[in-house]
Amino acid sequence: MVDVKGLWKDWRLHTIVLAVVVITELIGNYEFAVGPGVVVLLPMLYAIIIGIILYFTPAIKEKQAKHAEPLIVLGVLLLIAKIGVVIGPSLPQIIAAGPALLLQEFGNLATILFALPIAIYLGLKREAIGMTHSVAREPNVGLIVDKFGFNSPEGRGVMAVYIFGTVFGAIFMGLISGFLATITPLHPLSFAMASGIGSSSMMAAASGSLIAAFPNFETDIIAFAGASNLLSLSTGLYMSIFIGLPLTEKLYQIITRRRHKEEA
């Protein structure tokens, strides 16, 4: 557990966050149409952006930014507690949907088939393996650094996607999930399960947009997204070790060998 000693005394930080919460919640949800789809903007998205901007103002000093990090963990515990008490009563439905929940975890591997060819096409070398073998959250970064080293091309690749996800992941997921769920024929519950990719903030942003777009499914969306996220958190690393990484390396070899042949 991270050290949170004395952090409650940083009143400067808490007061600023209080102001951010008041402003963003008063603005409230905002939806707009893009073609046939709907993009949902939620207070949490404004909150991240305002937070990042505040970092560059004198209001936030380096100390506050350092203090904020361990507090996220405590906040996430309350989020998970809330998700837990939504999952509990929905347990019969979740058990009924168990096969879909388990199998959609393999959908995380789709990123390899989807993103690896693009990375290689853009001219990236072994960085591509680190970048596309998984969604690059903490356990995956650990795996790659452990196997290839921090300063290897693979290590740099996984760190790059990790940084992207940290800064932009929740914003990105919040923007695309409501939009995709409104323009594709797929059911909101399928997207709810897909929201659980193993990062609490990305899951919250993705499922939050779904809830705003489909309020009638609120409870089911939270329960399925939360259950899927817990599954991803507990299986994600093993998925990478046993399937994701070997598959990425194999596919990398196949694609680059073919390109070399064509060039020769």
Add this chain to the structure above:
Amino acid sequence: MLKNIQEWILLLSIFGILILLGNWLNYEIVPLSAIPGMIVLIGIALLGLVIQKMLPINLPTVAYVAIIGILISMPWMPGSERIVEWTSQIELLATTTPILAYAGISIGRSWADFAKLGWRTIIVASFVLLGTFLGSALIAEIILRVQGII
């Protein structure tokens, strides 16, 4: 340990106040009717923290918190209706705003690294997230349809 518990309670209460405020301003649930639910959520988080510290097994705190939350709200658990009724007064989206406000402030520190990422990284990383999301949604859709759930 006692000192730790005190600090946790203080910080979770700060979050509690922020959440109650957002819950009130955006979702129009008056704090008075949301307080019991908030206390339950803080209690679950605190219990998870304490159990994690006391048990020798190295499981992350979120795992304990999730398990406790699910156990006390299962339909087979006596008194679960009360827990569900109270906590239903806390909107999920009200809990996420303060978390992401703190996150944004702390993300500022990673901004310099982010700005250094090339355009190729940004394209590939976007497809990584998009691929995971669409891949999982497609599989879920197929299985849920086969099962006749949707």
